[in-house]
Amino acid sequence: MKIFMATMGLDIGGAETHIVELSKELKARGHEVVIASNGGVYVPEVTAAGIRHYNVPMNRRSVKNMMRSRALLKDILRKEKPDIVHAHARIPAFLCGTLQGSLKFPFVTSCHGVFEVSGVLKLLSNWGERTLAVSEDIRDYLVREYGVPAEHITLTINGIDTNKFSPDVSGEAVRKEFDLGDSVVIGHVSRLDQAACHTARQLIELAPKLDGAYPGIHILITGGGDSFEQLKERAEQVNRDLGRTCVVLTGPRTDVNAIAAACQVFVGVSRSALEAMAEEKPVVLSGAQGHTGLFCPELLQKAIDTNFCCRTDPVADEETLYRAVTQALDLPQEEKQRLGAYGRQTVQTYYSVQRMAQDCLDVYEQVRRRKYRVVMSGYYGFSNAGDDAILQSIHEGILAASKDISVTVLSNDPQLTWNLCGLEAVPRFRFWKVLGALRSCDALLSGGGSLLQDRTSTRSLMYYLSIIRGAELFGKPVMLYANGIGPVRKPENRRRVKRAVERAALVTLRDRSSANELREMGVKRPDLYVTADPVFNLPPAPRERGEELLRSAQLPENTPFAAISVRNWPGTGDFSKQLAGLCDHLRRTYGMEILFLLMQPGHDRATTNQVRELMEEPSYLLDTACTPRELMAVLGRAKLCVAMRLHTLIFAARMAVPCIGLVYDPKVESYLQELDMPSAGHVEHFDLQQAVACADEMMAHYQENLDRLQEKSQALAKAALHNEELLLELLEKKTKK
Numbered sequence: 001m002k003i004f005m006a007t008m009g010l011d012i013g014g015a016e017t018h019i020v021e022l023s024k025e026l027k028a029r030g031h032e033v034v035i036a037s038n039g040g041v042y043v044p045e046v047t048a049a050g051i052r053h054y055n056v057p058m059n060r061r062s063v064k065n066m067m068r069s070r071a072l073l074k075d076i077l078r079k080e081k082p083d084i085v086h087a088h089a090r091i092p093a094f095l096c097g098t099l100q101g102s103l104k105f106p107f108v109t110s111c112h113g114v115f116e117v118s119g120v121l122k123l124l125s126n127w128g129e130r131t132l133a134v135s136e137d138i139r140d141y142l143v144r145e146y147g148v149p150a151e152h153i154t155l156t157i158n159g160i161d162t163n164k165f166s167p168d169v170s171g172e173a174v175r176k177e178f179d180l181g182d183s184v185v186i187g188h189v190s191r192l193d194q195a196a197c198h199t200a201r202q203l204i205e206l207a208p209k210l211d212g213a214y215p216g217i218h219i220l221i222t223g224g225g226d227s228f229e230q231l232k233e234r235a236e237q238v239n240r241d242l243g244r245t246c247v248v249l250t251g252p253r254t255d256v257n258a259i260a261a262a263c264q265v266f267v268g269v270s271r272s273a274l275e276a277m278a279e280e281k282p283v284v285l286s287g288a289q290g291h292t293g294l295f296c297p298e299l300l301q302k303a304i305d306t307n308f309c310c311r312t313d314p315v316a317d318e319e320t321l322y323r324a325v326t327q328a329l330d331l332p333q334e335e336k337q338r339l340g341a342y343g344r345q346t347v348q349t350y351y352s353v354q355r356m357a358q359d360c361l362d363v364y365e366q367v368r369r370r371k372y373r374v375v376m377s378g379y380y381g382f383s384n385a386g387d388d389a390i391l392q393s394i395h396e397g398i399l400a401a402s403k404d405i406s407v408t409v410l411s412n413d414p415q416l417t418w419n420l421c422g423l424e425a426v427p428r429f430r431f432w433k434v435l436g437a438l439r440s441c442d443a444l445l446s447g448g449g450s451l452l453q454d455r456t457s458t459r460s461l462m463y464y465l466s467i468i469r470g471a472e473l474f475g476k477p478v479m480l481y482a483n484g485i486g487p488v489r490k491p492e493n494r495r496r497v498k499r500a501v502e503r504a505a506l507v508t509l510r511d512r513s514s515a516n517e518l519r520e521m522g523v524k525r526p527d528l529y530v531t532a533d534p535v536f537n538l539p540p541a542p543r544e545r546g547e548e549l550l551r552s553a554q555l556p557e558n559t560p561f562a563a564i565s566v567r568n569w570p571g572t573g574d575f576s577k578q579l580a581g582l583c584d585h586l587r588r589t590y591g592m593e594i595l596f597l598l599m600q601p602g603h604d605r606a607t608t609n610q611v612r613e614l615m616e617e618p619s620y621l622l623d624t625a626c627t628p629r630e631l632m633a634v635l636g637r638a639k640l641c642v643a644m645r646l647h648t649l650i651f652a653a654r655m656a657v658p659c660i661g662l663v664y665d666p667k668v669e670s671y672l673q674e675l676d677m678p679s680a681g682h683v684e685h686f687d688l689q690q691a692v693a694c695a696d697e698m699m700a701h702y703q704e705n706l707d708r709l710q711e712k713s714q715a716l717a718k719a720a721l722h723n724e725e726l727l728l729e730l731l732e733k734k735t736k737k
Contacts, residue, residue, distance in 0.1 A: 001364065002032040004082035004105075006073070006092035008059040011040035012223045012252040013191040014271035015112035018134075018158050018356075019088055024049045025159070025357040034080055036073065036092075041224075041252045058092045061124070070095050077103055084108060084364045090115060090125055097126030106367040108132065108360075110156070113309070114141045129367045132156045132359060135307030151418035154363050158271040158307060159356025160347050164257050165278035167344070171262030174220075174255070178248050180262065183216045186325060187263030189256055189272035190287070192249075193225030198288035199267060200231055202321050207238050207246045209322060214329060217246065222259050224252035264336075265328045267321070269309050274351055277343030282336050284324045291316030293324050297342060304350065366422075371404035372731045375441040376481075377467045378449055381411030381425065384600040386535075386647025388420055389628030390448045393538035394481065394723075395421055401724035405731070408437050410467065420627065435470065442731055444471035447481035448510060448534055450667050452500070454493045455486075461493055468500050477505035477734055482534050482723050484646075484667045485514035494521050501525070506730050508723050513670035531723050532716040533671075535650050538628065546633030553595060553622040561593040561620075562586050563638040563657075565648035566607045567600070569664045571684050576607060578688040579662070580614035582642070582680065585692050587617040590699055592639055594619040597631060599645045640698070644683065646671055653677070654717075656710045660698060662686075675712055677705070 005023055010016050020042045023033045033051045037043075038059040047053055056072045057065050073095055077085070085100070086108045087093035093109045100107045109128040114137075125146060131153045133139040139155060142148040175181065188203055190196050200221050210217050221231070228251065235247040253259060256275060260266060266276035269287030276283050277295065285292040285303060290310030292299055306312055316324070331339070376394065379387045391409065398405050407424070411417040414425035426433040438444065444467065451464040468478050480501065488494045498521045501507055508529040509515050515528050540546070555561060564583060583594045596612065596619060598604045612619050622634060632651045635641060641652035641659040646668050652659040653675050661672040661679045672679050678698060680691040698705060 001083040001368070002034065002080065003364070004077065004080060004085045005033065005035045005088065006056075006058065006085065006096050007035070007037045007088040008091060009038040009040045010035070010042035010046070010053075011191070011225075012189065012256075013196075014158060014269075015088060015110075016040065016042060017256070017271050017275075018110075018112065020046055021159055021161055021353050022356055022360060023051050025161075025353050026360070027051055029357065029361075034076075034082065036076060041254050045254055058089070058095060061091060066091065066095060070098060074099055074103070077105065083368060086110065086360070086364075087126075087128065088112065093126045093128065094124045097128070104369075106364070106369055108363055108367060110134070111138050111142060114138060114311070127152075130154065130363045132363055134158055135309065135311075136305050137311055138307070149415075151415055154359060156359040157351050157356050158274055159353030160271070160274050160278050160351050161353045162278050162344070162348055165260070165275045165347075166257075167280040167340070169257045169261040169279060171258055171260070174258045174262040178218075178220065178250070179245070180218050180220070180248075181216075183218050184214050184265075184329065185218045185220050185263045186210070186329075187220045187222075187260055187266045187276065187281075188268050189222045189259060189275075190268060191225045192221075192223045192228045192231055194227055196288050197225065197227045197231060198315065199269075199286050199321070201234075202316070202318050203267065204231060204235050204238055204247050206318055206322050206325075207235075208242060210325070211242055211246050213326065219247045220250065220259065220263060221247065222250045222253050222256065265325065267325060270307060273308050274347055277340075278347040280337070280340030280344050282328045282331065282339045283343060284321075284328055285310050286316050286321055286324065288315065290314060291320060291324070294328050294339075295343060296339060300346065366424075370406040372402075372443070373406050373408065373441045374398075374443045374445055374727075374731075375437050375471070376407055376409045376445045377428075377464060378410075378447055378451060380409050381413035381417050381428070382600070383413075383416065383602070385626070385628050385631055386599055386645060386650070387449055389535045389538055389632075389647060389651070390482075390533070391417070391423075392421055392628060393534040393536075393720075394445070394448065395423060397534055397537060397721070397724040398727070401728050405728075408441065410434060410437070434467070438467075438471050438476060439474050441471070441476055442734060443477045443479060443505075443727070444468065445479050445481040445727070447479075447483045450484035450486070450665075452480075452483060452488065452497045453486050453667075454488050454490055455665060458490065458493060461488070461496070465496055465500055468504070472503060477730060478503070479506040479727060479730060480504050480508065481727070482508050482510045482531055482720070483514060484510050484670070486517040487666050488517070488521070497521060498523055506726055508726060511670050511674045513666075513673065529722065529726060530719075531726075532674075532719040533647075533650050534720050534723060535628075535647065536654050536713065536717040536720045538632070538654070540632035540636055540655065541627070541629040543633060543636070545630055546637050549622060549624060549626065549630060549634050550595075550637060552624050553620045555593055555595055555620050559593050560591060560639040561595045561637075562640040562642060563595050563597055563635055563648070563652070564608075564611070564619075565597045565599055565604070565641070565643035565645045566611060566662065567604045567644050567664070568607045569644070569683060572664075572686070573684070575683045575686045576610040577614050578686045578691065580611050580616075581688045582691045582695060583611065583615050583619065584617045586640070586642075586695060589696075595634075595638070596621045597634065597648065598623065599631070599648055601625075604645075640695075642680065642695075644668070649675070649677070653709060653713050656706065656713055658698060658702065658705045658709055660694060674716075676708055 411425035636655035
């Protein structure tokens with residue numbers, strides 16, 4: 001990729017060094033990197049690494065400066081045509097954001113700190129399509145103060161090059177340059193402007209006291225900024241009073257690794273502290289936003305939470321800082337070495353530059369422009385394990401077929417959809433957002449699942465048909481994706497479904513009975529593809545996770561069990577009592593423990609509890625929130641599955657676990673026929689004796705049933721792959737037109 005970095009400047013500072021190291025690592029991985037900034041001491045370093053640099057004065061908020069910067073950025077971006085624009089400060093992000101609409105580039109920002117919030121400054125803030133935050137408290141700040149969706153924020157780190165910053169680096173040249181001799185040296189690196197120079201100022205004021213306690217000590221302060229001259233003047237006055245040079249202000253430097261190597265103890269925060277830690281220096285964490293103290297194992301989590309910026313602790317006064325510095329200086333040599341080694345280990349474990357670059361690349365992948373955009377419409381975002389599994393499996397199937405397809409989901413809960421699949425989602429009932437998604441897509445995927453049915457309600461059917469019609473009005477091809485059709489009972493609804501199916505660009509169905517249902521409606525098109533439910537290609541969670549969940553349900557280890565899945569359904573009479581009898585029979589006759597699963601807890605819990613209360617034998621309940629993959633891993637350990645829920649049966653078939661259906665809807669009966677697995681009866685007129693006979697027949701021919709199901713499952717997994725092949729053909733055909 002060609003990656004365009006925009007930042008205020010490249011002088012000394014944590015954010016600036018972050019950008020330099022990130023850019024160099026991305027360049028080393030084969031990406032082309034271009035930087036625009038106001039310039040600074042790091043420009044020679046990045047250009048030496050083969051990174052082009054443009055001078056753009058994005059370091060000031062004056063209207064004149066910003067207008068000039070915007071014009072320069074516009075020309076540069078038109079010339080460079082980057083694949084990603086990555087802005088690292090508020091002014092660059094705002095300016096790039098004003099150009100995104102016309103230049104249509106993928107836009108990412110990084111937030112390196114918290115800012116003053118006011119009406120005007122909020123207007124000058126644009127956090128892009130995705131945001132990287134360097135600490136948890138910055139992430140929380142972005143959500144709280146700017147309303148950035150949490151799912152759009154990725155936590156990253158200040159990556160440190162541990163080869164450049166290493167205990168092998170020599171500080172002798174720096175000691176010689178500043179005539180430090182063999183004295184004790186306290187180091188500090190920071191931007192020396194009004195907002196960040198608090199600790200540098202304190203160290204200057206503490207110089208006489210430190211010199212009294214440690215004669216001949218030196219304080220080495222590195223950095224530049226608008227307070228540099230003022231601090232230098234004060235340091236010179238302190239030195240005159242002491243009669244020697246105690247405080248040395250080096251100005252901005254790029255050899256920060258050599259500066260840190262020249263010190264015995266380092267005082268600072270954020271990136272500069274981590275760099276010193278990588279060189280095995282004891283570090284006192286103290287800065288303008290807070291003071292945490294001498295870094296040690298007990299402070300690790302607190303330091304990580306604020307990216308080593310101390311924001312959760314009060315700012316130090318001079319006495320507090322003096323005590324922390326003298327504590328570090330007075331440590332026995334062995335303890336200094338131990339703390340130093342721990343600091344380097346911390347950097348290597350949590351703050352590698354390689355991880356920082358990978359975090360960015362992962363975010364770039366989320367926003368990069370793909371050749372095709374599709375919108376998925378289905379029963380998504382309702383915490384239903386079956387439909388969540390459909391969503392995951394369709395997405396993974398699309399990714400496997402092509403990396404050039406981006407997916408946007410119409411979801412009841414976009415946050416839930418993001419957490420589950422990492423997919424962009426828009427609220428399915430927000431009219432304008434839905435229209436916007438349809439307008440910008442290349443195709444609508446309606447499905448999978450049983451969307452075109454009126455058993456639950458005509459309103460539900462009309463919703464999905466209206467989404468299909470909206471896509472058609474924008475001239476977008478519609479694919480009915482692995483649909484289960486029906487039941488559609490009302491004549492006017494059957495006519496509506498018939499028209500929608502006949503207009504669709506592509507129709508794939510998950511079973512033969514759905515094709516038969518469409519034929520009965522009068523659909524004449526010859527290209528009705530019968531594939532399979534996409535879940536047949538969804539991999540389960542690791543076996544160990546399944547076993548862990550079984551332990552959480554307190555199921556005895558290494559005991560065969562039957563997995564039971566039911567849901568609330570009206571008009572079932574004494575079904576719960578009859579099913580309780582079947583569960584008792586399975587335990588008494590075949591020694592199987594009974595484990596109940598909740599596919600959609602809000603709809604399954606009441607009936608599940610009722611059946612368990614009516615059982616004479618003990619039973620177990622997996623009452624832990626599970627992903628579809630985890631439920632599959634649990635089902636994979638079962639000997640038998642008895643289920644009302646269609647996707648419990650499909651999960652079981654995917655894991656080659658023989659299953660018995662409890663029919664409440666024609667779709668369950670249809671798929672049992674597809675799987676060649678038996679039904680224990682319809683829940684509205686459920687008969688215990690018939691169910692027991694069905695279970696006995698299953699167990700009498702268990703191996704035969706298992707072999708047949710394994711063969712059927714493999715065939716369905718192969719058929720399910722055809723869905724994505726046909727989708728890709730549809731998108732390619734549209735592009736050629």
